[in-house]
Amino acid sequence: MLFDRFDPLKGEKLEIMDKDGRVNEELRPDLSDERIKELYVRMSVMRLADRTALNLQREGRMGTYAPVYGQEASQASAAFLESGDWLVPSYRESGALLMRGVPLSGIYRYWMGDERGLIGIKDLRVLPVEVVVGSQPLHAVGVSWAMKLRGIKSIAAVYFGDGATSEGSFHEAMNFAGVFGTPTVFVCQNNQFAISVPRRVQTRSKSIAQKANAYGFKGIQIYGNDIMAVYAAMKEAMSDAREGRGPRLIEMLTYRFGPHTTADDPAKYRDASELEKNKPFDPLIRLRLYLSSLGMWSEEEEYEIMDAAKTEVEKAVAEAESAPKPSPSDIFHNTWKREHTYLKRQESELLALLQETDGGASHA
Amino acid sequence: MPKLNIVSAINLALDREMEKNERVVIIGEDVGREGGVFRVTDGLQGKYGPERVIDTPLSEGGIAGTALGLAVGGLIPVAEIQFEGFMYLALDQIANQMARYRSRSRGQYPINLVLRLPWGGGIRAPEHHSDSPEAVLANTPGITVVQPSNPYDAKGLMTAALRYGDPVIYCEPKRIYRAIKAEVPDEDYEVPIGKAAAVREGTDMTIVAWGAMVREALRAAEELAADGVSAEVIDLRTISPMDSDTIISSAKKTGRLLVTHEAPKTGGIGAEIAARVYEEAFTSLLAPVERVTGYDAVMPLFKLEDYYLPNAKKIIAGARKILNY
Numbered sequence: 001m002l003f004d005r006f007d008p009l010k011g012e013k014l015e016i017m018d019k020d021g022r023v024n025e026e027l028r029p030d031l032s033d034e035r036i037k038e039l040y041v042r043m044s045v046m047r048l049a050d051r052t053a054l055n056l057q058r059e060g061r062m063g064t065y066a067p068v069y070g071q072e073a074s075q076a077s078a079a080f081l082e083s084g085d086w087l088v089p090s091y092r093e094s095g096a097l098l099m100r101g102v103p104l105s106g107i108y109r110y111w112m113g114d115e116r117g118l119i120g121i122k123d124l125r126v127l128p129v130e131v132v133v134g135s136q137p138l139h140a141v142g143v144s145w146a147m148k149l150r151g152i153k154s155i156a157a158v159y160f161g162d163g164a165t166s167e168g169s170f171h172e173a174m175n176f177a178g179v180f181g182t183p184t185v186f187v188c189q190n191n192q193f194a195i196s197v198p199r200r201v202q203t204r205s206k207s208i209a210q211k212a213n214a215y216g217f218k219g220i221q222i223y224g225n226d227i228m229a230v231y232a233a234m235k236e237a238m239s240d241a242r243e244g245r246g247p248r249l250i251e252m253l254t255y256r257f258g259p260h261t262t263a264d265d266p267a268k269y270r271d272a273s274e275l276e277k278n279k280p281f282d283p284l285i286r287l288r289l290y291l292s293s294l295g296m297w298s299e300e301e302e303y304e305i306m307d308a309a310k311t312e313v314e315k316a317v318a319e320a321e322s323a324p325k326p327s328p329s330d331i332f333h334n335t336w337k338r339e340h341t342y343l344k345r346q347e348s349e350l351l352a353l354l355q356e357t358d359g360g361a362s363h364a
Numbered sequence: 365m366p367k368l369n370i371v372s373a374i375n376l377a378l379d380r381e382m383e384k385n386e387r388v389v390i391i392g393e394d395v396g397r398e399g400g401v402f403r404v405t406d407g408l409q410g411k412y413g414p415e416r417v418i419d420t421p422l423s424e425g426g427i428a429g430t431a432l433g434l435a436v437g438g439l440i441p442v443a444e445i446q447f448e449g450f451m452y453l454a455l456d457q458i459a460n461q462m463a464r465y466r467s468r469s470r471g472q473y474p475i476n477l478v479l480r481l482p483w484g485g486g487i488r489a490p491e492h493h494s495d496s497p498e499a500v501l502a503n504t505p506g507i508t509v510v511q512p513s514n515p516y517d518a519k520g521l522m523t524a525a526l527r528y529g530d531p532v533i534y535c536e537p538k539r540i541y542r543a544i545k546a547e548v549p550d551e552d553y554e555v556p557i558g559k560a561a562a563v564r565e566g567t568d569m570t571i572v573a574w575g576a577m578v579r580e581a582l583r584a585a586e587e588l589a590a591d592g593v594s595a596e597v598i599d600l601r602t603i604s605p606m607d608s609d610t611i612i613s614s615a616k617k618t619g620r621l622l623v624t625h626e627a628p629k630t631g632g633i634g635a636e637i638a639a640r641v642y643e644e645a646f647t648s649l650l651a652p653v654e655r656v657t658g659y660d661a662v663m664p665l666f667k668l669e670d671y672y673l674p675n676a677k678k679i680i681a682g683a684r685k686i687l688n689y
């Protein structure tokens with residue numbers, strides 16, 4: 001069992017496919033080469049979709065956006081959830097949402113400043129984008145606890161970063177999960193930074209994975225740019241959680257190739273040489289090397305993959321941008337279930353003003 | 365005299381006080397090498413070193429709670445919380461702890477610290493980056509809340525806050541961080557905490573605002589002047605404890621008062637101001653107090669945020685209501 005075999009306290013880390021695409025056969029998981037190819041294609045779409053979002057922001061067509069560039073294999077972990085499982089994301093989970101089947105156009109629309117972009121996530125058992133760092137692990141524990149109490153064999157996978165592990169609510173979530181044995185899989189994408197603050201400033205622990213020990217369950221540190229390791233660790237963690245063996249923590253070691261968000265300039269705090277040193281560990285490069293060694297990838301085919309990805313992404317952009325603008329009334333009809341007479345009066349006042357003048361709409 | 369924006373004015377205030385008083389230290393997320401996400405502490409770690417400008421783990425409760433301890437231990441911490449929405453994670457330390465420490469210890473442990481919080485909407489940001497929860501703080505005895513509307517006040521209020529002797533929450537109107545440049549003296553000066561200022565004199569009505577809304581109030585006053593209405597604009601500057609006298613004497617003079625703020629209407633500071641005016645200037649009023657505020661609904665994402673926020677047009681509409689009452 002991987003969680004027993006790779007002890008974070010001893011500095012052991014799970015790697016199955018190395019950066020050159022070579023596979024440790026002894027650890028090879030039951031992931032077919034066809035499935036790997038499929039994952040490669042989806043991760044390529046993810047990367048293009050992500051870069052497109054950055055460009056849209058620069059052109060003023062999108063708001064602040066948190067890129068997943070470099071974290072594609074870790075994000076692809078969401079593809080391994082079962083349909084009844086819950087996905088509990090942070091703000092940096094566009095890739096995971098995409099893998100779960102959330103339409104890209106909706107993801108774009110949300111980051112274009114329209115909450116309605118994420119209507120439909122409930123059917124996919126995806127919780128709303130959480131912007132408050134570290135708050136969502138508690139929600140995931142609660143959701144999976146409900147599954148346990150109701151006798152439903154579904155788990156919740158919660159995504160967060162290394163910085164989030166400094167928040168009190170992360171520790172409260174880990175503790176509740178341990179105490180109640182909830183079927184929760186904690187997925188920490190350790191991309192080495194919380195904005196400018198490096199991982200070593202967040203904790204003196206050698207690993208984040210070992211924190212699970214303190215809460216009475218198992219954690220593992222894996223190379224998060226290795227899709228095979230991601231799959232193997234997720235599979236075991238989900239099965240342990242599902243079968244009542246308790247929560248699990250997976251620390252996925254990865255690296256944020258891009259800025260923290262579109263509002264950030266990493267040159268201020270990170271040497272370009274550090275980025276260059278990490279580039280060979282790109283999660284896509286190793287998949288190309290692996291697949292091409294099997295004759296399942298070529299330069300020509302890459303053009304086809306990228307062409308198809310481009311079509312898909314462009315369609316999503318067009319859909320997001322042609323979606324009707326929300327009406328000002330939308331402000332007033334989503335906060336409360338029951339009619340709120342005073343708010344209704346506030347709405348009428350705004351609408352009356354908009355009829356007279358444009359009430360601020362000129363710069364909306 | 366150098367012309368500075370609000371960001372560099374706060375930076376200058378911190379810099380000058382750190383030069384003078386080695387007990388002043390800065391803590392927070394990304395405040396060091398990065399200089400803060402809005403660059404307010406830019407260059408200070410380079411100048412004063414990582415022992416005085418300290419990047420902390422990502423924990424608002426941790427930042428606020430240890431700031432209290434640092435103050436007890438004899439330092440003067442300036443703690444940054446990155447956005448007002450994350451203040452709630454520190455609220456136990458703010459409301460249950462730093463607000464009460466003086467009282468609980470009967471004066472033995474005053475907490476001299478400044479908590480800096482970028483505040484308010486209008487910057488097309490994600491959720492939790494656009495709110496204005498000042499009323500939460502004003503309803504917490506023991507917490508002093510200030511918010512500058514211009515670079516001169518930004519420096520003077522920060523200097524005063526650092527020497528104040530009680531916990532001061534220093535709200536920074538992020539929408540106008542870089543919007544206004546003005547002359548800011550390098551010399552030591554304080555803008556007194558607890559004093560509002562009339563930033564435009566008028567006789568027909570009074571508009572009370574603070575932070576980014578002062579600019580909207582001044583725009584509205586300008587347009588009203590074109591129609592022959594003389595509006596006085598009061599910049600509250602300190603939200604709590606509030607300078608009632610300045611507001612009440614202005615209300616007595618003009619007979620009409622409008623308050624504008626970005627925060628929701630119910631339980632907002634506007635309600636407090638209205639109550640005080642009714643208590644002390646009731647017979648001078650020619651119309652009810654008008655509130656032009658955010659709505660009692662969650663602040664929407666930016667496609668709708670300009671509808672949510674008050675602006676000069678809404679202020680003018682409110683002004684017409686009380687002028688024609």
Ligand SMILES: Cc1ncc(C[n+]2csc(CCOP(=O)(O)OP(=O)(O)O)c2C)c(N)n1
Pocket residue numbers: 092131132133134160161162163164165191193194195260393422424446450453
């Ligand atoms: C409670 C809270 N504090 C501060 C922020 C501002 N902020 C947004 S992301 C971030 C860094 C998060 O780092 P990490 O958890 O490692 O995740 P990453 O962004 O690297 O994926 C900060 C400080 C926030 N959103 N929420």
